Amino acid sequence: MKVVLLGSGNVATHLGVLLKKKGHTLLQLFNPTRKHATALARRLNCPLVTRVSAIDTTGDIYVLAIKDEAIGPLLKQLPFVPRMIVHTSGSVGLEVFGKNFSAFGVLYPLQTFSKLSPETPATIPFCIEANSRKSEQLLTRMARSLSPLVYKMTSEQRKSVHVAAVFANNFSNHMFTLSEKILTGKKLPFELMLPLIEETVERLKHARPARVQTGPARRGDLSILRAHLDWLRGDPELRDLYDRISKSIIAYYRKEK
Numbered sequence: 564m565k566v567v568l569l570g571s572g573n574v575a576t577h578l579g580v581l582l583k584k585k586g587h588t589l590l591q592l593f594n595p596t597r598k599h600a601t602a603l604a605r606r607l608n609c610p611l612v613t614r615v616s617a618i619d620t621t622g623d624i625y626v627l628a629i630k631d632e633a634i635g636p637l638l639k640q641l642p643f644v645p646r647m648i649v650h651t652s653g654s655v656g657l658e659v660f661g662k663n664f665s666a667f668g669v670l671y672p673l674q675t676f677s678k679l680s681p682e683t684p685a686t687i688p689f690c691i692e693a694n695s696r697k698s699e700q701l702l703t704r705m706a707r708s709l710s711p712l713v714y715k716m717t718s719e720q721r722k723s724v725h726v727a728a729v730f731a732n733n734f735s736n737h738m739f740t741l742s743e744k745i746l747t748g749k750k751l752p753f754e755l756m757l758p759l760i761e762e763t764v765e766r767l768k769h770a771r772p773a774r775v776q777t778g779p780a781r782r783g784d785l786s787i788l789r790a791h792l793d794w795l796r797g798d799p800e801l802r803d804l805y806d807r808i809s810k811s812i813i814a815y816y817r818k819e820k
């Protein structure tokens with residue numbers, strides 16, 4: 564397909580690389596500034612434009628990988644009606660397209676992307692939604708060319724996926740950051756935790772997370788919990804977080820009984 568990619572951030576970078584790898588033609592890259600976009604356009608070997616009026620109108624699909632707040636305003640500025648246009652956000656609904664477009668949808672890649680990491684993730688599930696049967700067919704074809712994992716869902720379902728992803732990925736990663744802080748405070752390396760983290764994730768391929776929960780809160784070991792809270796007394800924020808999450812685990816399994 565002939566694709567026009569809008570944006571030059573984390574998602575645009577990895578999606579651009581993937582689109583090229585899977586044989587799509589990148590007609591053009593659009594970005595309002597040249598700051599990061601020049602290097603990406605060079606990498607993708609496609610022309611770069613920075614004015615909305617210069618966007619190529621002959622694309623089969625326009626992929627908007629720009630920050631959430633900018634999607635609506637940019638759509639209002641487009642001086643033509645694209646054959647098909649999609650955004651890549653987990654939280655923005657279809658209503659953002661308004662009434663001016665005939666074929667539109669969402670191509671939400673459920674992965675964590677950073678343009679600082681050179682490798683595009685090997686597996687990217689795509690959550691898709693489209694405004695009509697015809698749009699859905701085109702979008703499904705595009706998504707399936709990029710990944711075997713394609714899920715059709717409503718805007719409401721996609722928002723729940725986004726919230727769930729914040730818990731599964733963003734919060735877990737923050738826990739790793741705090742874990743590292745504790746270790747470096749005692750001159751210990753974070754790599755000590757890597758086998759544990761790997762095993763935690765590996766197990767989830769075969770069992771539901773609630774079934775494999777371990778630790779003092781799961782066991783209801785109050786003396787250890789008290790000792791840990793005492794150890795954390797010098798850092799009230801961390802202590803509070805430890806206490807809240809432990810209470811959440813205890814309450815979850817109490818309800819399960």
Ligand SMILES: NC(=O)c1ccc[n+]([C@@H]2O[C@H](COP(=O)([O-])OP(=O)(O)OC[C@H]3O[C@@H](n4cnc5c(N)ncnc54)[C@H](OP(=O)(O)O)[C@@H]3O)[C@@H](O)[C@H]2O)c1
Pocket residue numbers: 570571572573574575594595596597598599600627628629630631633637651652653654671672673674675676677
């Ligand atoms: N990062 C992830 O892991 C991830 C995963 C799934 C979905 N998403 C979604 O994908 C989209 C892009 O996320 P990202 O992480 O790639 O963001 P990002 O790295 O922050 O990049 C944002 C892009 O938006 C452009 N932009 C900013 N203001 C603009 C405006 N007023 N008009 C047009 N473009 C504007 C930026 O241009 P400049 O270079 O000029 O600043 C930049 O190219 C978002 O909807 C996000 O929710 C992200």
